Amino acid sequence: MQSTSHTFKDNVKTALADEHLRKALGNMKAGFQDKRAATIAKLPEFEALRDQGKAIKDDVLANLDYYLERFEDNVTRDGGHVHWARTPQEACEAILGICRDTGARVATKGKSMIAEEIGLNEYLEKHGMTPVETDLGEYIIQLRHEAPSHIIAPAIHLSKEQVSDTFRRSHKHLSADRPLDEPRDLTDEARTVLRQQFVNADVGITGANFLIAETGSTVIVTNEGNGDLTQNLPRVHIVVASIEKIVPTLEDSAAILRLLARSATGQEYSVYTTYSTGPRRPDDLDGPDEFHVVIVDNGRSDLLGTEAAEALRCIRCGACMNHCPVYGAIGGHAYGWVVPGPIGAALTPGILGVEEARDLPNASTFCGKCEEVCPMKIPLPKIMHSWRIEEYDRGLTPPRQRFGLGVWSWVATRPRLYNWLTGLAVRGGHMIGRRRGSWRWMPLAGGWTAYRDLPVPAGDGTFQQLYARRRNRGTAGDGK
Amino acid sequence: MTDNANASSSSHVSPSSAGQDAAEQDATAEKVRPSVALFVTCLVDLFRPSVGFAAIDLLQQAGCRVAVPGAQTCCGQPAWNSGDVATTAAMAKSVIAAFEPYDYVVVPSGSCAGMIRRHYPQALRKDSRWEARAHALGERTYELTAFLVDVMDMKSVDPVDYQGRIAYHDSCSGLRELGVKAQPRQLLESVAGAELVDLPGAETCCGFGGTFCVKYPGISGDMVTEKANAITGTGADTVLAGDLGCLMNIAGKLNRDGSMVQVRHVAEVLAGAVGEAPPIGRAVGDRAGTRAGGR
Numbered sequence: 001m002q003s004t005s006h007t008f009k010d011n012v013k014t015a016l017a018d019e020h021l022r023k024a025l026g027n028m029k030a031g032f033q034d035k036r037a038a039t040i041a042k043l044p045e046f047e048a049l050r051d052q053g054k055a056i057k058d059d060v061l062a063n064l065d066y067y068l069e070r071f072e073d074n075v076t077r078d079g080g081h082v083h084w085a086r087t088p089q090e091a092c093e094a095i096l097g098i099c100r101d102t103g104a105r106v107a108t109k110g111k112s113m114i115a116e117e118i119g120l121n122e123y124l125e126k127h128g129m130t131p132v133e134t135d136l137g138e139y140i141i142q143l144r145h146e147a148p149s150h151i152i153a154p155a156i157h158l159s160k161e162q163v164s165d166t167f168r169r170s171h172k173h174l175s176a177d178r179p180l181d182e183p184r185d186l187t188d189e190a191r192t193v194l195r196q197q198f199v200n201a202d203v204g205i206t207g208a209n210f211l212i213a214e215t216g217s218t219v220i221v222t223n224e225g226n227g228d229l230t231q232n233l234p235r236v237h238i239v240v241a242s243i244e245k246i247v248p249t250l251e252d253s254a255a256i257l258r259l260l261a262r263s264a265t266g267q268e269y270s271v272y273t274t275y276s277t278g279p280r281r282p283d284d285l286d287g288p289d290e291f292h293v294v295i296v297d298n299g300r301s302d303l304l305g306t307e308a309a310e311a312l313r314c315i316r317c318g319a320c321m322n323h324c325p326v327y328g329a330i331g332g333h334a335y336g337w338v339v340p341g342p343i344g345a346a347l348t349p350g351i352l353g354v355e356e357a358r359d360l361p362n363a364s365t366f367c368g369k370c371e372e373v374c375p376m377k378i379p380l381p382k383i384m385h386s387w388r389i390e391e392y393d394r395g396l397t398p399p400r401q402r403f404g405l406g407v408w409s410w411v412a413t414r415p416r417l418y419n420w421l422t423g424l425a426v427r428g429g430h431m432i433g434r435r436r437g438s439w440r441w442m443p444l445a446g447g448w449t450a451y452r453d454l455p456v457p458a459g460d461g462t463f464q465q466l467y468a469r470r471r472n473r474g475t476a477g478d479g480k
Numbered sequence: 481m482t483d484n485a486n487a488s489s490s491s492h493v494s495p496s497s498a499g500q501d502a503a504e505q506d507a508t509a510e511k512v513r514p515s516v517a518l519f520v521t522c523l524v525d526l527f528r529p530s531v532g533f534a535a536i537d538l539l540q541q542a543g544c545r546v547a548v549p550g551a552q553t554c555c556g557q558p559a560w561n562s563g564d565v566a567t568t569a570a571m572a573k574s575v576i577a578a579f580e581p582y583d584y585v586v587v588p589s590g591s592c593a594g595m596i597r598r599h600y601p602q603a604l605r606k607d608s609r610w611e612a613r614a615h616a617l618g619e620r621t622y623e624l625t626a627f628l629v630d631v632m633d634m635k636s637v638d639p640v641d642y643q644g645r646i647a648y649h650d651s652c653s654g655l656r657e658l659g660v661k662a663q664p665r666q667l668l669e670s671v672a673g674a675e676l677v678d679l680p681g682a683e684t685c686c687g688f689g690g691t692f693c694v695k696y697p698g699i700s701g702d703m704v705t706e707k708a709n710a711i712t713g714t715g716a717d718t719v720l721a722g723d724l725g726c727l728m729n730i731a732g733k734l735n736r737d738g739s740m741v742q743v744r745h746v747a748e749v750l751a752g753a754v755g756e757a758p759p760i761g762r763a764v765g766d767r768a769g770t771r772a773g774g775r
Contacts, residue, residue, distance in 0.1 A: 016698050325685045329702040363696050365689025368656035392563030405559055409567040412553040426526050437763035438735050447694035451701030452732030455761035463520050463529035467548055
């Protein structure tokens with residue numbers, strides 16, 4: 001996927017001016033947050049499960065090569081094929097190669113963030129294939145030629161009116177005066193259109209929530225059932241997944257599944273949880289003739305052993321973005337790449353580099369809400385902070401910020417000078433502003449005063465000056 | 481309470497040290513009161529001295545000897561949050577050196593207390609000697625209300641009243657780094673006339689975030705708008721919090737909107753010091769929300 005992370009500040013301006021988006025984000029926050037809180041309240045062992053989930057993934061990341069090889073052995077044993085891809089290009093080539101070997105023209109797809117990451121749809125289209133997204137949200141944004149704005153709700157930035165317009169523009173074969181105002185009308189229409197595509201497809205491509213080392217199984221969870229139709233109806237099933245999706249055992253996947261839907265949508269379980277192991281066996285009633293797993297690195301193995309490695313515990317539930325006040329203000333597109341929100345700010349600089357994603361780890365107040373709700377206990381602020389250190393060390397911090405910080409730090413490490421200078425500034429500010437209480441505008445503080453007033457220093461001196469005065473009069477502190 | 485003063489740099493003995501003989505106890509009668517160094521924070525120093533005096537008052541109510549080390553400036557958070565580890569380390573070292581001699585460091589800010597407690601050891605991790613000193617100081621560093629309730633076991637403040645419907649905003653660092661939530665509310669219960677109202681999204685960030693608010697003003701502005709709307713929606717006449725950064729942000733927005741809501745640091749109300757200064761961002765005598773405004 002082409003990144004626009006480097007234009008983050010412009011993306012933010014666009015987002016903040018988008019009324020549709022503001023309305024959609026307002027609805028999203030309330031829904032996701034309340035539902036999550038309600039389901040978690042009913043599961044006393046949720047905290048213990050978080051520790052268990054973290055331990056499982058920490059073990060995986062410490063022994064990634066072992067588990068991946070075990071996974072490959074077990075897939076191969078059952079008659080499937082594993083393809084290793086270091087880069088998006090290699091992954092796309094592997095998938096196209098499988099499609100060509102099958103003579104496929106239409107590929108249905110389940111929702112997959114790694115497929116977005118490697119730009120699979122564009123690549124397949126460029127090479128004469130027709131990829132069809134079958135998750136409702138993904139289908140909508142495919143019609144609109146947009147990127148997902150959320151990892152579990154890719155079209156969350158849209159209102160139903162916008163979806164209705166999109167369907168009218170795209171489904172020209174349907175009667176123009178059909179009613180399309182209710183959500184039910186929209187889902188029925190999508191179902192009708194997609195049903196034919198499921199039948200047409202030669203290849204089905206899904207992502208994976210887990211790859212299970214001990215059995216060679218892949219797991220997807222969906223709410224729409226589209227994933228099952230995608231992987232069961234066509235002759236060939238291709239799974240595309242990134243390396244960190246591995247878990248050691250079936251039991252491990254079951255433990256993390258208890259965290260996943262609760263954290264994501266506030267459901268206890270997703271409607272469909274599907275385990276796939278190898279191609280169809282002679283006495284199976286259905287299933288694909290061929291089963292391929294494309295395992296993508298795309299920079300992840302370079303993160304092992306760094307501060308950002310813990311971000312690889314992510315199970316893509318979206319809880320961090322659902323609860324992030326920054327995401328809630330600007331939505332997912334502003335982040336400019338496939339994974340938005342706090343996890344995007346932690347992960348994107350590691351995959352695209354800090355030059356491209358410079359703003360992302362900075363656009364956080366470090367409020368810590370993301371870490372609080374993360375089912376895998378990823379220390380997201382700490383990882384974002386580690387990118388800030390790298391940016392500072394490499395001279396990527398904006399010069400004005402660097403200069404201002406340098407002056408402040410230089411003065412603040414010289415207490416006598418600091419007290420003298422701040423004393424002058426505060427007394428001056430107080431004298432000029434005390435009749436007002438606040439300034440509506442202040443030179444060099446435009447970022448502050450564009451949105452709020454700046455309180456005037458309330459004392460006719462700094463605390464330190466006033467304290468010294470009171471102590472001289474014997475009315476403050478016990479001294480030392 | 482344990483004697484956790486740094487052995488190399490403090491002669492104070494804490495109240496519960498066992499096994500002292502009688503003579504020693506007499507000699508240390510005065511020293512039974514723990515010594516507390518107030519880290520006033522740069523924002524309080526520059527913008528709101530009344531918070532510092534209120535903090536001193538409350539600490540004395542709790543039976544502490546309070547000192548204000550003169551060598552304090554800023555905790556270094558702007559440098560830390562900008563990724564400048566070397567400058568942070570330099571500032572951390574001067575704070576550690578100045579504050580080590582006391583039993584406790586108390587800060588009227590969860591954010592700056594969290595900086596000392598949680599992030600100084602990280603900033604100094606390349607120097608094991610300083611890292612150990614940072615840890616030792618961090619363990620003795622507390623946010624003001626948490627110190628009063630959790631360490632000094634304060635149940636109520638000296639008799640004081642504040643007639644008002646209060647919305648309490650939980651500042652992020654205090655809440656999530658230090659577990660400050662119940663303590664300020666518990667102390668407010670002892671303030672006659674103070675009525676706490678339920679603030680929806682009380683734990684949601686106000687959008688201040690230190691340098692964040694000027695680096696990404698649009699996002700910050702959107703966040704503080706949401707916070708201000710939540711506050712006015714409660715019908716409260718007062719907003720309190722424990723961090724001046726959040727309070728200046730919230731007050732700045734409420735004042736810009738012409739709101740009547742008064743904004744104060746919780747210590748001012750607890751210490752009965754509201755007469756010492758008008759609400760944040762208001763002029764003296766301007767209590768009714770008719771802010772003079774203008775440039």
